[in-house]
Amino acid sequence: MLSVILSIGLGAIFIFLKKITAIDHDPREPPLIPSIIPVIGHLIGMLRHGTHYYTQISQRTKLPIYTLRLPGRKVYIVTSPKLATLCDRNAKAVSFRVYVLTFARRILVPSSKAMSALAENLYDDDGGLLPQTVQAMHDAMIGGENLEQTTFALLQSLAPKLSSPKEIGIGGRIKMFEWVKDVVTQASTDAIYGKRDNPFHDPAVSDAFCTIDVIYQGHRTRFRTLRPSSPSHFCSKRLPGREKLFYAFKEYYLKDGHLNASPLVKERFKVNSAHNISITDIAKFELGVCLGLMSNSVPTSFWCLYYLYSQPSLLSELRSEILPFAKVNENKERRISYTIDVAELLTNLPLLPAIVKETLRVLSANASGRALSQDTLLDNRYLLKKDNLLLLPAAEFHHNESVWGADYREFKPHRWLKDGSKLPASSFRIFGGGTNLCPGRNLAMNEIMVMVVMMAMRFDFTPVSVKGEWKRLKTQFHISTSVLEPVEDIKVDVKKRSGSGEDWTFLWKGKKLGYDTQAMTSS
Numbered sequence: 001m002l003s004v005i006l007s008i009g010l011g012a013i014f015i016f017l018k019k020i021t022a023i024d025h026d027p028r029e030p031p032l033i034p035s036i037i038p039v040i041g042h043l044i045g046m047l048r049h050g051t052h053y054y055t056q057i058s059q060r061t062k063l064p065i066y067t068l069r070l071p072g073r074k075v076y077i078v079t080s081p082k083l084a085t086l087c088d089r090n091a092k093a094v095s096f097r098v099y100v101l102t103f104a105r106r107i108l109v110p111s112s113k114a115m116s117a118l119a120e121n122l123y124d125d126d127g128g129l130l131p132q133t134v135q136a137m138h139d140a141m142i143g144g145e146n147l148e149q150t151t152f153a154l155l156q157s158l159a160p161k162l163s164s165p166k167e168i169g170i171g172g173r174i175k176m177f178e179w180v181k182d183v184v185t186q187a188s189t190d191a192i193y194g195k196r197d198n199p200f201h202d203p204a205v206s207d208a209f210c211t212i213d214v215i216y217q218g219h220r221t222r223f224r225t226l227r228p229s230s231p232s233h234f235c236s237k238r239l240p241g242r243e244k245l246f247y248a249f250k251e252y253y254l255k256d257g258h259l260n261a262s263p264l265v266k267e268r269f270k271v272n273s274a275h276n277i278s279i280t281d282i283a284k285f286e287l288g289v290c291l292g293l294m295s296n297s298v299p300t301s302f303w304c305l306y307y308l309y310s311q312p313s314l315l316s317e318l319r320s321e322i323l324p325f326a327k328v329n330e331n332k333e334r335r336i337s338y339t340i341d342v343a344e345l346l347t348n349l350p351l352l353p354a355i356v357k358e359t360l361r362v363l364s365a366n367a368s369g370r371a372l373s374q375d376t377l378l379d380n381r382y383l384l385k386k387d388n389l390l391l392l393p394a395a396e397f398h399h400n401e402s403v404w405g406a407d408y409r410e411f412k413p414h415r416w417l418k419d420g421s422k423l424p425a426s427s428f429r430i431f432g433g434g435t436n437l438c439p440g441r442n443l444a445m446n447e448i449m450v451m452v453v454m455m456a457m458r459f460d461f462t463p464v465s466v467k468g469e470w471k472r473l474k475t476q477f478h479i480s481t482s483v484l485e486p487v488e489d490i491k492v493d494v495k496k497r498s499g500s501g502e503d504w505t506f507l508w509k510g511k512k513l514g515y516d517t518q519a520m521t522s523s
């Protein structure tokens with residue numbers, strides 16, 4: 001009897017909750033997708049499946065835009081490239097900057113003074129802290145002398161780490177993902193923060209950074225309010241990784257580490273100082289840069305190497321396309337060595353960016369976030385209500401059969417080399433879209449492409465397995481990255497190539513990178 005009453009009671013609550021969730025949904029808003037468990041059903045789905053959750057719904061419904069209800073707000077999910085472009089064009093109403101404020105408040109936890117400064121004059125390029133910071137980042141990273149300087153610093157730091165199997169790992173045996181993570185973290189942070197005072201030289205700081213992703217997990221799902229200056233209950237000082245990182249960056253600024261850093265850090269410091277932001281807050285803002293800097297370059301570099309070495313025909317095609325760019329030298333003992341300017345390859349060898357872009361396309365997992373700062377009618381049709389969120393999951397655009405073809409799931413870099421294949425707008429959004437494009441995209445592309453060249457020309461990778469075969473790796477969604485990560489690491493033996501891969505010297509626009517590899521290998 002009791003169980004009958006209980007089930008009737010639960011059923012009534014269930015129906016009641018379902019009704020309330022549908023009540024405030026305007027018919028002009030994008031269609032509301034029901035969930036089996038009212039109120040929290042979609043939240044559970046998003047936490048369990050990450051951006052794959054949207055793919056499941058999109059494949060089932062085929063809708064260009066739809067609504068998911070989360071506790072306290074709605075999220076509009078855009079799947080059509082046309083609507084994504086319209087969102088980009090409507091940057092004030094469908095706002096990345098308001099979304100960034102929420103991120104800053106929850107994840108960077110600055111003082112209320114710094115938070116108010118961030119929220120002021122959001123779209124006034126001459127006045128506000130946030131627009132000025134964004135402008136400074138673009139000026140420091142997108143091209144010209146500044147990008148040049150940072151790329152060179154990065155490659156200088158990267159090159160010695162890739163110079164011999166001994167440098168690569170004890171006896172040349174490595175856990176591939178762990179190794180890539182370490183190399184990319186050290187090289188990227190040396191380039192951005194300067195070799196002398198880079199806080200990431202302390203392994204405890206690198207470890208602290210890894211623990212921070214847990215905080216990030218909550219950020220994407222717990223948007224309760226978009227008011228930037230209200231205190232956040234979500235972030236507390238009980239998160240030791242973040243506190244450790246903040247402390248390390250405060251020390252860094254107190255000892256003027258930024259004076260030896262990249263233009264990015266120097267320019268951000270100038271803007272923050274002009275707005276009277278304290279060193280404590282500047283140190284906290286640095287977490288945003290670290291997340292951008294490392295969370296995507298690491299998995300992308302890993303997958304590029306994985307795809308290349310597990311596909312011998314692609315590896316040998318790349319090697320034979322690179323070779324004509326190398327200058328061949330022969331010494332008195334008839335030992336052959338090669339010198340190559342990698343900068344030339346980046347612009348003259350389309351297969352190289354194609355490999356990186358295809359990796360990013362196939363494994364994309366980001367959902368660019370926007371906050372609705374006002375009611376907006378998208379495409380004269382869909383009402384998007386103020387204070388809700390909007391997500392643009394990249395996989396929806398990158399796995400669109402009508403753009404990429406029936407084989408869209410497969411890794412096929414040559415698809416990027418087809419003549420006259422101009423992509424429709426918003427078909428490739430791995431670096432975001434519109435005015436919010438990632439400022440680090442050129443640095444990241446340079447880093448990954450050069451790493452691929454340096455490894456491919458000098459080393460062979462053999463997986464440590466019974467038959468030496470590459471196993472298919474399962475992937476997992478990670479909330480802070482735009483690229484899927486492998487579920488498990490893979491052990492490989494790294495050996496110098498025999499024959500044509502003897503000695504290599506790499507240059508960047510005429511300047512030698514890292515150690516003299518010939519001297520190293522003959523010692």
Ligand code: HEM
Nearest residue numbers: 134292293296297300368430431432433436438440444482
């Ligand atoms: C493969 C590498 C990378 C990928 C896939 C990537 C992707 C993205 C995406 C999707 C966004 C959001 C744009 C939007 O929502 O429209 C973004 C923003 C950002 N990225 Fe990257 N990124 C990468 C590398 C980097 C690097 C190396 C840096 C170096 C500092 C960086 C710094 C940033 C920053 C600071 C923002 C926020 C920009 C703003 O507030 O306007 N990213 N990135």
